[in-house]
Amino acid sequence: MFTKQFILKKIGHALLQIVFWVGVLFFYTYFFGVNSVRYDDTLLFSLCLMPTTIATTYVSTYKLIPDYLITKQYWLFAIYSAYTFIISVYLLMVSIFFSLIYISNFEYADMNPATKNIIFICTAVYLVVVVVSAFKLLKLNLEQASKTKLLETKILDTQLKLKEQELNYLKMQIHPHFLFNTLNTMYGFALKKADQTPDMILKLSNLLDYLLYQSEKPFVLLYEEIEHIKDYIALEKMRFNDTLQVDFDINTSTETITIAPMLLLPFIENSFKHGSIIDGKLKIDIQLTANSNSIDFSIQNSYSGNNDLKHGIGLDNIKKRLSLLYADQYNLEITYENAIFSIQLHLKIVNHD
Numbered sequence: 449m450f451t452k453q454f455i456l457k458k459i460g461h462a463l464l465q466i467v468f469w470v471g472v473l474f475f476y477t478y479f480f481g482v483n484s485v486r487y488d489d490t491l492l493f494s495l496c497l498m499p500t501t502i503a504t505t506y507v508s509t510y511k512l513i514p515d516y517l518i519t520k521q522y523w524l525f526a527i528y529s530a531y532t533f534i535i536s537v538y539l540l541m542v543s544i545f546f547s548l549i550y551i552s553n554f555e556y557a558d559m560n561p562a563t564k565n566i567i568f569i570c571t572a573v574y575l576v577v578v579v580v581s582a583f584k585l586l587k588l589n590l591e592q593a594s595k596t597k598l599l600e601t602k603i604l605d606t607q608l609k610l611k612e613q614e615l616n617y618l619k620m621q622i623h624p625h626f627l628f629n630t631l632n633t634m635y636g637f638a639l640k641k642a643d644q645t646p647d648m649i650l651k652l653s654n655l656l657d658y659l660l661y662q663s664e665k666p667f668v669l670l671y672e673e674i675e676h677i678k679d680y681i682a683l684e685k686m687r688f689n690d691t692l693q694v695d696f697d698i699n700t701s702t703e704t705i706t707i708a709p710m711l712l713l714p715f716i717e718n719s720f721k722h723g724s725i726i727d728g729k730l731k732i733d734i735q736l737t738a739n740s741n742s743i744d745f746s747i748q749n750s751y752s753g754n755n756d757l758k759h760g761i762g763l764d765n766i767k768k769r770l771s772l773l774y775a776d777q778y779n780l781e782i783t784y785e786n787a788i789f790s791i792q793l794h795l796k797i798v799n800h801d
Contacts, residue, residue, distance in 0.1 A: 472576055473498060479572050496546055497573060500539040505577045507532050509584040518588055540569055637686065644686050651679040658709070670705040670738055673712055674698060677734075680713060684720050693731045700738040705797060707743065708773045712736075714766050715747050715791055723749035726787060743795040751789035 476494035512532065516525035544566065634652065637645045658676045681694055716734065723730045730750060737744045763782070770778050770793075777796040784790070 469498065469502060472501065475576075476572060480569075493543070496543040497540070497569070500536055500543060501573050501576055503539075504532060504536040504573070505580045508577055508581045513581060513584055514588060517585070518592070536573070537570065540566070540573060544569065632687075648683060648686055651683050654679050655683075665709055667706040668709045669703065670700065670707045670743070671703050673707055673709065674700075674736070677713055677716055680716055688730060691725055691728060691730055693729050694734070695732070696734045696736075698736045700736070702738075702740060705738050705740070705743065707795070708769070711766075711769065711773075712745055712793075715745070715793070718763060718766075719747055719749035719789075722751070723789070724752035724787075726750045726752065739797075741797055743793075743797065745793040745795070746791065748788050748790045750787060751784060752787065753784065 473491075473494055476497055477491050480493060481490040508529075512525060512528055516522075516528060631652075634645065634648055637648060655676060658672070678696070681696065685692055685694065716732075719732050720730075723732060731748075732750075733748045735744075735746045767780065770780060774795060779794040781792045782790070783792075
């Protein structure tokens with residue numbers, strides 16, 4: 449159904465074209481009227497050229513360029529352009545012949561000097577065709593560039609949404625690892641009616657708040673991640689009792705450093721989950737150094753080598769998150785030597801202002 453806006457747009461477009469062709473007519477009249485006093489004859493001759501000019505221009509702008517040149521069918525474009533050229537030259541010859549018959553009454557000497565030269569006439573006509581075609585080509589290129597930019601924007605938006613979904617999926621895979629061990633430990637403490645149970649519930653509550661709500665943020669303050677690491681370590685100390693030895697050394701120069709939530713915590717969980725008790729102790733050494741430019745994090749745990757810790761699901765998830773969030777801005781090294789499993793992470797600080 450045609451809307452008022454659509455009709456007005458079409459009327460405006462038609463009026464613009466009429467004004468343009470009237471301008472071309474005056475251009476022809478002036479162009480061919482040089483050194484002539486018979487302007488009526490020149491105007492009539494120019495009117496004879498207009499149908500050929502208009503037809504050739506519209507064939508070029510509405511058929512040849514959009515259907516063959518833009519679609520890169522260059523051979524067809526060349527062939528049909530040649531056909532158009534031949535036909536238009538023929539029509540121009542007819543116009544000149546009409547000028548000789550009707551305007552000059554077969555008196556060659558009475559013809560306007562400018563209308564005697566076929567090259568001069570073709571130059572004027574094809575100048576208009578070329579200029580209009582150039583504007584049409586520019587318009588089509590701008591439209592294509594706009595469509596390409598819009599498509600790229602949609603693709604980037606889709607990729608961003610896919611990355612967000614993948615990140616959320618990876619977080620969902622991480623959460624159960626924290627909860628399973630803690631709930632088991634809490635169950636054991638509840639059976640014993642231990643005094644540490646309330647404190648354990650409080651720390652678990654803090655962790656749950658971080659896992660369920662804070663982790664939805666794109667970035668959190670580093671000290672918040674550290675505080676929850678401390679809560680997690682405290683919960684694990686309750687579970688391991690005297691079989692656990694944890695050293696956590698922190699050196700940060702500012703409290704404004706931000707980091708992706710749940711980025712360091714899984715490394716800690718991984719050490720507890722896969723670490724081995726050797727000589728009656730599970731030994732874990734954690735070092736964290738941070739400044740305004742980078743974060744250096746390392747964790748070592750005793751490890752007997754009975755399972756393939758390097759390629760566990762937890763570490764694979766962490767690597768995927770790092771590649772999604774810190775592409776080309778991190779370095780992760782995983783080594784196992786002398787019954788010590790070691791992870792070292794160097795992270796460049798990203799400005800999120």
